Amino acid sequence: MSPQLLFRRYLSVVALLLVCGVATADESPPLTLEAATQKVTQDNPDLAQMLARAQAMAAIPAQEGSLxxxxxxxxxxxxxxxxxxxxxxxxxxxxxxxxxxxPFPGKLALKEQAAFHDAEMASLNADEVRLRLISDVKTLWWQLFYLDRALEIVDSNHSLLQQFVDIARSKYEVGDGLQQDVLLAQLELSKLLDQKIGLTGLRRSTAARLNALLDQPANQTVQIPTTVSLQLPVIKAEEQLYQQAENARPLLASERQGIHAAQSRLDFAQKDLLPxxxxxxxxxxxxxxxxxxxxxxxxxxxxxxxxPIFAGSKQEKAIDQRTSELMQQRYSLQDKWNAVRAQISQTHSDYQRAQQQFVLFDTGIIPQARQTVASMLAGYQVSKVDFLNLVRSQVTLFEYETQYWKAFTEAQQALAQLTADVGEEAIYE
The missing domain is CATH 2.20.130 (S-adenosyl-L-methionine-dependent methyltransferases)
Structure with missing residues (x-):
């Protein structure tokens, strides 16, 4: 080998090492799920403005109760x-x-009560936003985890299909194979490249959405840990989760505070007939x-x-107004309660389905598919298996491995959603 060629290769290796060193230096530590949920509760501007509003509302009752x-x-x-x-x-x-x-005795107390319930509603609404943000962050985090695994599977299958191409080319060169086998393998490689482009683009958009929730630049790199526990817990029955949600869900508690506030305003409107x-x-x-x-x-x-000589057109109309508002709040609570139960049932069903699919892929489908590919490859090398069937078996394995991680991710996302639906973490048996 000439000295010039050796020098060029030396420069190439040095450049590659420098690039890798820079990438390693700039690479941020992996963002764990716990760190992401903690950061969103500290830095999210939407939650911050809801908390500021709750603090502002908390200062109103004392004002309303003063002369x-x-x-x-x-x-x-x-x-x-x-x-x-x-x-x-x-x-x-x-x-x-x-x-x-x-004011007539009792009026100020009723105004203060109404303002107090409004302040409690604002605080509970902030708690509801916190639950929603944590659920959204967990959902996006697990989506990134799935996309990383899918990209790894694409790379792994790309390497395997490249081996198939080499095998098919070797057989073709010695007259023991067909050119169409080589072309077919190259086509599957191109399909994998197309899938990788799509997955990469989806990962960028998902990372941008996660960064927005964490109050970070949209283009900031988000690294996700590569290993997590693959144990999926057993969750409580729907009826138990209903009972927990009735007491723990901030949305329902906020609606109940709205009823109390409306009742206080109705009582005030009735007392406003007095001078x-x-x-x-x-x-x-x-x-x-x-x-x-x-x-x-x-x-x-x-x-x-x-x-109050104009009570018929003023105070009594105010009573009618407050009565309707009270009925509205009661209907709103019932509607929200029905929606919460429906969401719990749907998410509960989604988790059970994803969990069962994950177990099925893990213990049955994927091991069988891998054995099929290994058997097909051994048969093809001795010309006992058609190349098309070999490629199809590998593509099928690729799809099953992707569905395996998708089922695991959907189960984790369902757990995040179910926690938000119930209003607390205690959803496991």
Whole structure:
């Protein structure tokens, strides 16, 4: 080998090592499922804004339960315009007043109760968003895990089919095979390349969606661990999950708080038929007369109230409005409860199906398919098996291996969804 050729190969090896070193240096550590769920609860802006809203709503009940601000007034009464002397006229006085609006007893408490229930709804809605985000992150994480396994299977099958091409070419070159066998194997290699392009594009889009939930740049590289536990747990029966969801699901608790808030507003509307009061006190200071005669200061006290003479078109209509809103909240709770049970049943069924498929592929279909491929390959090498059947058996194995990981991933995604449907992690036997 010439020195120039050796030098070129040396440079190629050095360049390859440098590229690999840079890639290794830039490669981020794998994103575990636990780290992803923890990060979304800390950094997701949607959850942050829901928590900020809940904090804002928590400050409202105290405001609603407080009396209106008192009013302080100052006035000059019966002040003569000629000289503005406060001593000439007996009625002249400088007044200071204080007034306080006092709602009918119980009204403020009802307004505070309604605001408290609204604040509880906001907090529970934030909890519901947290559950949804964790479920979405787990779903996307497992989707990335599946795509990585599918890409590995594509690469593995590409290597095997390349061996088939070499075998077919060798047999063809010695006159013991057909050219169409070589072309058929090359066609299957091209199909695998097409599948790899599709899987790679899907992985990029899935990683971008996961990055968006984690508040990271959409094009940030996401590495997923290559090994996980393949044990699928046994989950509780649907009826047990129904009972847990009734108590643990934030969505249902939020709807119940909405009913309480609507009931408080209805009670307030009914009590609004009763009058509110205004308590007033005024002090009038009078100056002494020009000759020094002392004049007494004056104190004025008063109580006033509003008279609901337009109750038929105002307060009673408000009662009708609040009654309808209460019925709306009750129907909404029933609708949400029906939807939650339906979702639990569907997800429960999806998990059972995926689990059974995973076990079937793991213990039956894939081992049998691998034995079939090995037998076909041995038979083809001694010209006892048609090449087309050999390729078909390998393609079938490729499909079964892909479905194996897809079933495992769908089972894990169903568990993530079921946890969100129930509202807690305790869904296992």
């Amino acid at each position: 209106p601000d008192p009013q302080i007034s100052f006035n000059a009464m019966s002040l003569p315009v000629e000289g503005f002397d406060t001593r000439r006229e007996d009625m002249t006085q400088l007044g200071f007043g204080l007034s306080q609006a006092i 509110d009061f205004m308590v007033e006190a005024a002090y009038g200071a009078r100056s002494n007369m020009p000759d020094g005669t002392r004049r007494s200061d004056l104190l004025s006290l008063g109580v006033s109230m509003n008279v």
